Amino acid sequence: MSVTPLAHVPTHPAPRFRGRIGRDARSGHYAVPRRYRLHLTPACADGLRIAVVHGLLGLDDVCPVTCLDPVPDCPDGGHSALRPLYEASAHRYTGAAVAPVLSDDWSGRIVSTHAADITRDLAGHFGGGRPALYPCGAESETEAVERMCAQGIERAAQRAGSAGADESERAAGLEQLLDSLGSLERWLDGRAYLIRDHLTAADVELWVALVQLDTVHRHHLDAAAVQRVAGHPTLWAYARRLTAHPAFGTHLDLDGIARRHHAHCRGLEAAGAAVQILDWAAHTGRPA
Known part of the structure; x- marks a missing residue:
């Protein structure tokens, strides 16, 4: 998957501990x-x-x-x-x-x-004998998806819904978000998964970014912006299909996401909060 690199904009504090599990x-x-x-x-x-x-x-x-x-x-x-x-x-x-x-x-x-x-x-x-979530030879593709999700979706959605930004900055954030979603929409046309013919970590990254977009960032976008975000049927059908997978849907704590968001968010709620893109609970088979 070819993704144009974006300037790195950190969205989380640097991790305090970065030890690694070794081989022996x-x-x-x-x-x-x-x-x-x-x-x-x-x-x-x-x-x-x-x-x-x-x-x-x-x-x-x-x-x-x-x-x-x-x-x-x-x-x-x-x-x-x-x-x-x-x-x-x-x-x-x-x-x-x-x-x-x-x-x-x-x-x-x-x-x-x-x-x-x-x-x-x-x-x-x-992961021996289990699904190859980080397939050999797909490192650059996986990293490209990670960058796009972090910057082109998460960071862009934050800019688009920032109460402290001026109108031009919010508009630029929305356009970047829509550009990213449009690229992914076109890429997924005719494909079941992002970079291979099976689930990989890239699919996990994108699914989580879409969950956050609809359950967190949407609350700070206006209704027209949410309608434009929702106007990517292939992308949201992909998200819906992954949600039905037990490893995805069983971990989707919608109530917990809402509680966490309301506890930490200091932004203003916009009209887009009332325009849900996916009924996530219906596809997990679990109550919201």
Whole structure:
């Protein structure tokens, strides 16, 4: 998949911990079933990505998951349940104890808080005999999709709905968002998946970006903008089809996403909040 590179605009704080799972005992954090544990909430985008990858790989018995409340219970946006892990991992740690976290049950310390590294390590070291979510030779395509989702969808949607931006900046954000969606619409025409003939991590990235677009960013767009976003039938049919897949739909916590959004959002709600693009709950078969 060919995607024009976009200037990097960070949308999240830099991860505090970026350890990696290695291949053997000499690497320190080597791959052993049930050594590692995930701490996450699928109500946040990174947590949802990891949960779906974990589900696609069938790792319930290999890497247990501790689910956290969708809304952090600390004033700094952290989770009190994660504070002991952070304090054990960094002397006199004073930052927020944020999720997601991959921890090492052997040492009681954090391996990584970097979502992209976590999913790659789960797939690379525990994915033998399972779906190839990061297929060999598709690295640049996967990274292009990640950039487009982060910048062309998430960041652009934030700009388009920013209450503090002027009209020209919001319009530029909307046009960038629509350009990205249009490119994906054309690319998916006649294709079941993004970069291969089977599900990959690129599909997880795009599905999560579309979930966030409809359940979070839409609330700050006007109705006309949402109608234009919705005017990509192939793209939204793709999202609907993936939602019906158990590894995707079972992790979609719509109530948790709404609670998290309302707890953290300081923007103004716009008319687009009333124009839902997909009835996500209907396609998961679970109540909203």
